[in-house]
Amino acid sequence: MDRLKKESLAAGQGKHESAGTAPVRRVNQPDPIADGLRKLWENVEKEPVPNEFLDILDRIDAASAKERGS
Amino acid sequence: MTASPGEERQPESQALAAEARFRDDLVAIIPSLRAFARGLCGNRDLADDLAQEALAKAWAAQKSFTPGTNFRAWMFRILRNHFYTLAVVAKRFVPYEPDDVSHLQTTQPEQGNGIVVQDLLRGLGTLPAEQREALLLMESGLQWDEIATVMGTPLGTVKSRITRGRATLRRYMDGPADPIPLPPAENPKKDDGSAITRATGADQMV
Numbered sequence: 001m002d003r004l005k006k007e008s009l010a011a012g013q014g015k016h017e018s019a020g021t022a023p024v025r026r027v028n029q030p031d032p033i034a035d036g037l038r039k040l041w042e043n044v045e046k047e048p049v050p051n052e053f054l055d056i057l058d059r060i061d062a063a064s065a066k067e068r069g070s
Numbered sequence: 071m072t073a074s075p076g077e078e079r080q081p082e083s084q085a086l087a088a089e090a091r092f093r094d095d096l097v098a099i100i101p102s103l104r105a106f107a108r109g110l111c112g113n114r115d116l117a118d119d120l121a122q123e124a125l126a127k128a129w130a131a132q133k134s135f136t137p138g139t140n141f142r143a144w145m146f147r148i149l150r151n152h153f154y155t156l157a158v159v160a161k162r163f164v165p166y167e168p169d170d171v172s173h174l175q176t177t178q179p180e181q182g183n184g185i186v187v188q189d190l191l192r193g194l195g196t197l198p199a200e201q202r203e204a205l206l207l208m209e210s211g212l213q214w215d216e217i218a219t220v221m222g223t224p225l226g227t228v229k230s231r232i233t234r235g236r237a238t239l240r241r242y243m244d245g246p247a248d249p250i251p252l253p254p255a256e257n258p259k260k261d262d263g264s265a266i267t268r269a270t271g272a273d274q275m276v
Contacts, residue, residue, distance in 0.1 A: 019215035019225055023208045033239055036185030037109075037209040043187055044105035053100050056122055057093070060129050064089065 092132050095141045096125060102210070106146055109206040110153050112195045120156070124149035143216040150203060150220060157199065185243065193242040201235030204228050 103124060107117035128135075128148050135144055194202045200221075207217045207228075218225045 019218065020213055022211070022213045023217070032185045032243070033190075033205070033236055034209060036187060036190040037205060039185070040109055040187050040190060040206075041102070041105045041209055044108045045101040047101070047104070049100050049104070050118060052118065052122060053125065056125055057097065060093070060096075060126075068086075 088137065092135070096128060099142060099145050100125070102142065103145060103149060106149060106206060106210065109194060110150070110199070110203060112191050120149065120153055124152050127152060140216055143212055143220050146207070146210070147220045189243065193239045196242055197235050197238055201231045204231035205235045205239070208232055
């Protein structure tokens with residue numbers, strides 16, 4: 001129970017947040033899960049974007065150019 | 071009254087400018103889209119397929135985006151909706167398949183409480199998709215109301231899924247010290263409407 005309570009606090013539920021606030025946690029409370037999740041986001045966001053994505057954009061551009069030309 | 075050629079061109083150039091802005095937004099969001107998809111699918115190739123399909127869908131649906139509203143939330147919603155469509159129709163993302171460590175281990179795990187991202191991905195894979203999604207969005211930079219919008223659920227349900235996902239993930243990360251199966255009450259297989267009631271209870275508890 002104590003652990004669950006701590007986790008809830010770490011999730012920001014201990015504070016009365018309004019819907020317009022970002023999820024925050026207490027700075028002095030270690031939260032390995034949130035840290036790990038942030039690391040996951042950061043690691044993937046740092047990866048170079050594969051060429052397939054640029055190909056999709058090229059196709060989109062080609063389609064719009066064709067649309068404008070017709 | 072007939073509009074002069076100049077007046078006709080003006081809206082057209084505005085539409086072109088809007089289209090160019092939209093395209094810039096699409097390009098800028100690709101890294102985050104890939105990250106969200108990676109967390110949902112666990113597997114790099116499946117995730118990139120999902121993200122590419124979401125991009126194409128977003129382009130096709132660009133008229134439904136209201137400029138000035140949160141593009142990130144709009145885009146994430148398209149991706150997660152597509153994820154659930156594929157999961158339901160084709161069972162394509164079942165099972166969750168975390169892939170090779172080399173794809174992800176770009177930084178060394180920290181000492182002490184640090185979590186290895188690959189372990190986290192495996193742990194996420196043990197969760198119901200709705201809880202995995204809620205945990206991922208918690209660290210996505212979106213605000214609570216935007217997360218609820220992306221997931222299409224009340225805020226209470228979002229927080230309930232985060233709490234339950236966290237508890238399961240924590241047990242998973244703590245390791246297989248004791249291979250006793252979890253009691254059914256703490257390992258719900260389905261996330262139905264009753265979550266709203268439970269979330270209220272949990273909020274009162276803390």
